[in-house]
Amino acid sequence: MSDLRMPSPDDAADSRWRSSTLLHRIAASPRALLTVLCTMLALLGTVSWAAVTVLDLRDTLERSEQEARQAAVLFDSHARGVLESSVNLLERVAGRMDGRGIGSWAERSLAEAMAVERFGRMTLIGADGSVQFGPSVAFAEPETADGLSLLVRPRPPGEEHAIQPAAGYMAGQPSILLARRIHGVTGALDGALLVAVPVSALAPVLNAFADHTQRLVGLYRPDGLRLAGAGVESLGILPRLEPGGERVEAEWTVGGERTVLGLKRMMRLPVLSAVAIPRPAVLAPWYARLERGLVVIVAGVAALAGLSLLGVASLRRETAARQALTEANVQLELANAQLEQRVEERTSALSSANLKLSRALEEKERANQAKGRFLSAANHDLRQPFQALRLFHHILMERLADPRDRSIAEKMGEALDAGEKLLHALLEVATLDAGVVRPQLADVPVSAVLDDLVAEFRGMATEKGLVLRAMPARMVIRTDRTLLTRMLGDLVRNAIRFTDAGRVTIGCRHRGRWLRIEVWDTGAGIPAEQLDNIFEDFVQLGNPERDRRQGLGLGLAKVRRKAALLGHAVEVRSLPGRGSVFAVNVPVVGTERLQAPVTVQDAAPAEAGDRLILVVEDDPVQRDAVRLLLESWGHRVIEAVDGEAALALFAGCAGEVPDMPKPDMIVSDFRLPGRFTGVQTVTKVGERLGRAVPGLILTGDTAPERIRDAVATGCRLLHKPVTPDDLHDAIAATLSERSSARPVDGGEATLENQSVA
Numbered sequence: 001m002s003d004l005r006m007p008s009p010d011d012a013a014d015s016r017w018r019s020s021t022l023l024h025r026i027a028a029s030p031r032a033l034l035t036v037l038c039t040m041l042a043l044l045g046t047v048s049w050a051a052v053t054v055l056d057l058r059d060t061l062e063r064s065e066q067e068a069r070q071a072a073v074l075f076d077s078h079a080r081g082v083l084e085s086s087v088n089l090l091e092r093v094a095g096r097m098d099g100r101g102i103g104s105w106a107e108r109s110l111a112e113a114m115a116v117e118r119f120g121r122m123t124l125i126g127a128d129g130s131v132q133f134g135p136s137v138a139f140a141e142p143e144t145a146d147g148l149s150l151l152v153r154p155r156p157p158g159e160e161h162a163i164q165p166a167a168g169y170m171a172g173q174p175s176i177l178l179a180r181r182i183h184g185v186t187g188a189l190d191g192a193l194l195v196a197v198p199v200s201a202l203a204p205v206l207n208a209f210a211d212h213t214q215r216l217v218g219l220y221r222p223d224g225l226r227l228a229g230a231g232v233e234s235l236g237i238l239p240r241l242e243p244g245g246e247r248v249e250a251e252w253t254v255g256g257e258r259t260v261l262g263l264k265r266m267m268r269l270p271v272l273s274a275v276a277i278p279r280p281a282v283l284a285p286w287y288a289r290l291e292r293g294l295v296v297i298v299a300g301v302a303a304l305a306g307l308s309l310l311g312v313a314s315l316r317r318e319t320a321a322r323q324a325l326t327e328a329n330v331q332l333e334l335a336n337a338q339l340e341q342r343v344e345e346r347t348s349a350l351s352s353a354n355l356k357l358s359r360a361l362e363e364k365e366r367a368n369q370a371k372g373r374f375l376s377a378a379n380h381d382l383r384q385p386f387q388a389l390r391l392f393h394h395i396l397m398e399r400l401a402d403p404r405d406r407s408i409a410e411k412m413g414e415a416l417d418a419g420e421k422l423l424h425a426l427l428e429v430a431t432l433d434a435g436v437v438r439p440q441l442a443d444v445p446v447s448a449v450l451d452d453l454v455a456e457f458r459g460m461a462t463e464k465g466l467v468l469r470a471m472p473a474r475m476v477i478r479t480d481r482t483l484l485t486r487m488l489g490d491l492v493r494n495a496i497r498f499t500d501a502g503r504v505t506i507g508c509r510h511r512g513r514w515l516r517i518e519v520w521d522t523g524a525g526i527p528a529e530q531l532d533n534i535f536e537d538f539v540q541l542g543n544p545e546r547d548r549r550q551g552l553g554l555g556l557a558k559v560r561r562k563a564a565l566l567g568h569a570v571e572v573r574s575l576p577g578r579g580s581v582f583a584v585n586v587p588v589v590g591t592e593r594l595q596a597p598v599t600v601q602d603a604a605p606a607e608a609g610d611r612l613i614l615v616v617e618d619d620p621v622q623r624d625a626v627r628l629l630l631e632s633w634g635h636r637v638i639e640a641v642d643g644e645a646a647l648a649l650f651a652g653c654a655g656e657v658p659d660m661p662k663p664d665m666i667v668s669d670f671r672l673p674g675r676f677t678g679v680q681t682v683t684k685v686g687e688r689l690g691r692a693v694p695g696l697i698l699t700g701d702t703a704p705e706r707i708r709d710a711v712a713t714g715c716r717l718l719h720k721p722v723t724p725d726d727l728h729d730a731i732a733a734t735l736s737e738r739s740s741a742r743p744v745d746g747g748e749a750t751l752e753n754q755s756v757a
Contacts, residue, residue: 037325038304041332045300048336049293052343057286061260063350064282065248068262068275071209073246074361075217076264076273078205079228083197086178087268090163090195093122094180098161101184102132102191121170124182126191135171137194141225165271167227170196176219176227178269199228206230209275216254216276227271231255238272241265252276289346293339300335303328391625394724395632439480439566445592446473446515450506452485457492466496467503474592475508475515479566484586487562488517491582494556495521499579510588518583525576534572611735612636612661614693616646616668616681626667629724630731638663643676643684650688662689665734670699682715694734698722 097104105124123134131137155162166177175196184190202219206229209217218229224236232255239247244267252261254276262275307328393413400406450470461468477484488506495504502522509516526534534556563570563584574580613630617623618641627637638661640646646666666685668678676684682695695715716730 035308038308041329042301042304045332045336046297049297049339052340053290053293056289056343056347057283059347060282060286060350061250063354064260064277065250065262067354068260068277069246069248069264070262071215071217071275072262072264072273075205075209075275076266078208079202079219079271079273080266082201082205083176083178083266083269083271086195086197087163089122090178090180090193094161094182094193097182097193098180099183099185099187102126102182102193105133121175121196123170123194123196124191125194127189132191134194137177137196138169139177140167140169163269165221165227165269167225168196170194170198174199176202202228214277214281216274218274220272220274222270222272229274231276235261235274235276238263238274241272243267254278285346285350289343292342296335296339300332303331385621388619388621388625389721391629391724391727395625395628398632439483441478441480443476443589444479444481444484446475446477446508446517446586447592449481449485449488449517453488453492453506456489457496460493461496461504464496464499465501466499468492468496469503469505471505471507473508473515475510475588476590476592477515477586478589479568479586483562483566484568484584487559487566487568487584488519490556490559491519491584495519495523495580495582499523502579513588514585515588516583516585518581520579520581522579525578526572526574526580527576528574610634610636611664612638613731614638614640614646614649614663614666614668614685616640616643616666616672616678617698618642618669618673622669629727630667633728635731642672642674643678643681644674646681647684647688650685663693665694665696665731667696667698667731670697679715694737696730696734 093108096108102124121135123137124132125137126132160181162180164179166179167174168177169175170177173196175198177194177196179192179194181189182191182193206217209215216229216231218231219227220229220235220238221227222238222240224234224238226233226235235252235254239249241247241263243265245265247263249261249263252259254261258279259276260279260282262277264273265271266273307324310324393409397406397409397413400409450473454468454470458468492504492506499521500523503520504522505520507518507520509518559570569585571583571585572580573583613635615623615626615630615637617626617639623639623641627639630637638649640649646668649661663685666682668681670678672678672681678697678699679695682693682697686693697715697717698720699717700720716734718726718730722730
């Protein structure tokens with residue numbers, strides 16, 4: 001057994017004595033003392049630098065994780081805004097069909113058909129994988145190339161009616177395919193409904209977030225397969241997240257490289273917004289700081305070694321050695337202070353960069369909003385001078401007698417016509433997008449529509465040496481005659497414009513419950529890859545110089561909008577070098593019957609002048625132009641610059657001042673300074689006079705909400721610039737309605753009362 005005993009007081013005293021002796025020897029030897037001090041200082045500096053470096057590494061990784069999380073959340077909000085309309089459309093349409101089978105597709109309402117045309121391209125697939133409706137679909141995953149596995153793939157309980165995303169192509173265009181199953185009456189799977197969101201719709205968002213070198217951004221399914229974005233095709237099985245959940249993975253492998261991965265799951269879709277930042281990119285600034293710190297440490301150690309050598313060589317100069325040691329200590333402290341300062345500067349620089357990035361995103365959003373306000377204001381302000389020029393030009397033409405002077409004035413009128421044509425085209429597009437146009441459906445003989453088209457465009461075709469012919473038809477269709485005539489008119493106008501020789505033919509084909517009204521031409525034709533693009537705004541093929549004589553590129557865009565309103569499908573076929581065929585499918589309700597001629601009484605003539613009209617306009621040039629024009633027509637005019645000034649003209653209450661002039665109608669701008677708009681001014685003056693006063697609103701604002709607000713009041717609405725003839729007709733019609741005691745129409749607006757000249 002070993003000898004175990006407790007240390008005695010003598011042993012402890014002996015240990016203390018040895019330590020004291022060692023310290024005395026070190027203190028007595030300047031060389032040993034200097035060596036020990038230098039070694040301790042080197043260790044202290046190295047440990048300090050290592051601690052700062054580790055803390056800096058941790059802060060760098062935490063900042064990268066926070067950046068990935070914030071970027072994923074922000075990207076998710078933008079991507080969700082792009083997908084939202086298509087998801088709503090799919091939920092609405094599939095919800096109606098589920099439980100009724102895919103055969104219920106034909107029972108869709110007009111509003112639903114309009115929504116399908118406006119918000120997305122839709123395909124209906126049967127249970128056998130065949131396309132029942134819509135363009136062709138191809139899935140990017142090999143195992144779902146025919147679409148069958150998407151239908152029969154087992155689903156967890158509760159997800160039978162959930163939307164399933166997939167990557168693929170619709171009509172050859174890369175798209176995100178959103179699919180939902182459709183069940184029959186018995187509950188058996190009957191097919192699936194797919195809505196395609198073009199990947200190009202997400203391109204601005206992806207480009208804004210991803211730089212393809214430092215950060216990758218994309219939309220992925222929970223199984224890691226990519227739906228949109230650049231980079232690897234799969235991230236692997238992603239962590240499970242609840243709808244709206246967020247997560248950051250600091251050690252996620254992407255393409256064999258470790259990355260910081262930020263994830264955000266959408267609320268209504270099993271789609272994850274992923275932002276991946278490679279760890280080498282995250283740690284690159286830290287490695288740079290690490291290299292600089294190593295240089296400083298090596299320099300410090302080298303300095304300490306030099307001091308040691310200097311101390312050994314200067315043992316005989318104890319005072320000089322101590323002074324050198326003191327200086328070395330000062331230099332070391334300065335080096336440590338500089339190192340800490342550099343770390344603080346780098347940390348501050350990173351914080352400042354993050355702050356600048358956030359401010360840059362805010363500035364971008366404000367810039368987009370400012371751009372929208374600028375375009376709206378510019379559109380309104382451009383109409384003001386056009387309106388004044390048109391009215392003054394009309395007055396000038398009436399006063400000029402010299403043929404040379406009238407020729408110059410006519411050239412001025414041609415220039416005004418060119419500018420107004422562009423504004424009127426933009427106005428019609430804005431009116432259709434405003435949602436205030438409501439189709440007035442009725443039973444219409446198709447022969448009447450064809451006769452109107454031939455009468456309108458026969459002269460234009462003759463000028464180009466073309467033959468314009470309409471094949472006779474006796475079918476009765478259900479449509480809005482005005483909207484359909486304008487749709488077909490845009491198609492005929494395009495056919496004549498792009499046909500140099502030959503003929504333009506309008507014909508009909510009866511197919512079951514539908515009548516195909518077709519416009520044939522013998523023009524140059526349209527390339528197959530451009531058939532989808534020609535219906536976009538301002539798209540013109542073969543006119544890169546934007547020659548206004550070849551149109552504005554809005555004709556087919558307006559056709560697409562009107563077709564959506566009416567629920568009529570528009571189709572196009574074309575052979576380059578042979579010509580094109582545009583077709584509109586219209587429901588048939590019967591056959592036209594020959595009727596006995598009906599005597600049509602002439603409309604009551606418009607009322608003559610010599611009426612008192614109140615003109616409310618803050619622009620003095622516009623006010624003078626309207627006043628001069630009205631006076632030239634024989635009317636009496638009183639003026640006001642805003643709503644308060646108009647009310648001040650009738651200061652007393654109704655009936656208090658018998659001789660107070662009471663206007664027969666009010667012509668007012670919509671935007672007025674002060675508290676009241678033009679519509680409110682008309683209402684307030686009527687209240688002040690104790691009777692309703694008819695109003696005519698002139699405005700250059702084409703914002704959809706402005707059109708809805710003005711039309712809802714019952715006032716007539718004309719958009720600037722308005723021709724003197726249109727203004728004269730509107731005033732005469734308003735005065736006639738008042739004299740016949742008919743209320744101003746306050747119902748739904750049509751293209752006719754939206755003053756698209």
